[in-house]
Amino acid sequence: MADRPLSRLRPETLDRIRASGAAEEALVELTTSLGMSDNQARDILDLLADTAARHQLSIAAVLNSPELAAIVDRKMGRSDKIKVIKSTLRRLRYPQLTAALDRIDLLSRQLELPGGVRVELPENLEGEQAVVTVQAASAKELRERVAALADCLGGDTLDTIFEIWKGTAE
């Protein structure tokens, strides 16, 4: 490992890679081939460690999972590949949260909110308050958008979104 171009990584990060046993070689290859910064490498190592713990696997086994192996072999830019690796790891690390977010995303689109209206749930669904933003350039436009918003929120879809977020869905 000493002769590989890992100079962008801090000693603590290198130590973590060295301590990763059977995964060391693959991690060196991943971080060097993608020219990862120390922050990027640490994020990936954290996600790998947590994902391995979640699935009671070794880090090497997570790296060899079909989901990750498919990305590593894919032809794409360095930055995009790092993003996709992180988002794939995040799906493995947070399977229920990502499923809940996907479902909420689908339901939100079904609401067909009017233009100029945004409904934001807290990051990672952790928190108590939703934030609704209505943009308007005039009183008339505000009234119209609020009325349109009220029309969108009449069915069960909004209740389902809140139930998923709050954990009260059956």
Place this chain on the structure above:
Amino acid sequence: MTAAQRGFESGPVGGRISAVYIEDGAADSAIARRVMDRLPGVPVHHLGAGAQPPTVSFSEGKRSLHLKKRRGGFLEHCPAGTTGLVCCNYLVVNFASNCPFDCSYCFLQDYLATNPQLTAFTNVEDGLAEIGRALARHPTRQFRIGTGELADSLALDPVTGLSRILVPFFAEHDNAVLELKTKSDCVDELLDLEPRGRTVVSWSVSPRCVVRGDEHGTASLGARLDAAARVARAGYRVGFHLDPLIEHQGWEDSYNGLIDEIFAAVRPESIAWFSVGSLRMTRALQRKVRARPATLPAPFALGAELVAADDGKMRVWRGLRVRMYNFVMQRLAQQAAEVPVYLCMEGSGVWQNTVGEAPSDREVALRVVAGAAR
């Protein structure tokens, strides 16, 4: 085999106390005399007043015992009573610091990182006097006071015999309940005492897979529940803390099994309270958990779906956390609807979605204390 030896065999990674450090002026205390009597053959080092044992790592700090006087107060409000969270008005009294066990998720890894020496304070009488003054100042208030915040309440009991001082003290006070909270099975010292309804012995319990993966050196779940049954037969009320709830694949089956095992061991009439609380850890603690030596099974605490909450702590994300609470609380209610259950370190919104109400701190405290007096 003595009780002391048996207690330490369930200590950190099977280790025992390898040395005792005694501060000048502490050697004549009841605690120090008992330790010397019960750990024959363990090297004893005498230290000048205020002197510290050699600096050690967190894990090494668990393998030797420092006996010293506590300077400053013993009694404080439970730190879980953070603004914005519904709180059970618990008080903690610190007769010891650090713990011989080695739970992956333990907050002491971070909280005591610079002061990890396992310590038993020898001026217990000063702590009792402080408690006595607090109880006398508020004669109509019902206090719940625990020793299990910075230490396991009973892990050191086979060598310190602290419970032989505490249980009789609380038995003489009508406006307080002592809680001895543990992950050990060290209950021998308790069995011939008379608690008079003023001591609850409680266990932090987890499914067997979590005990194996995360709660190193602790008593097995079966041993904890056997110990609970023994103290219940000896006239104590017992409590159970399903805290931390650790989300993992198959958690429903794991916690279902845990609850079945609790009720197979102890009758509902003997149970004073349940608490339920989700795993929470600071980012600093999470880094320490990741840095622990690799084990198989890996710590379940690391793989739980933790995200940053409003107070900066990492918790299982809200919706999943509420689902876990509802699952566990419904199962507890099916078996023992009369036993009070409270959530630890949760805000009114989560209480509302779980219990269907958001009680005041005072109301929660009254209900829990009433559980001891049923």
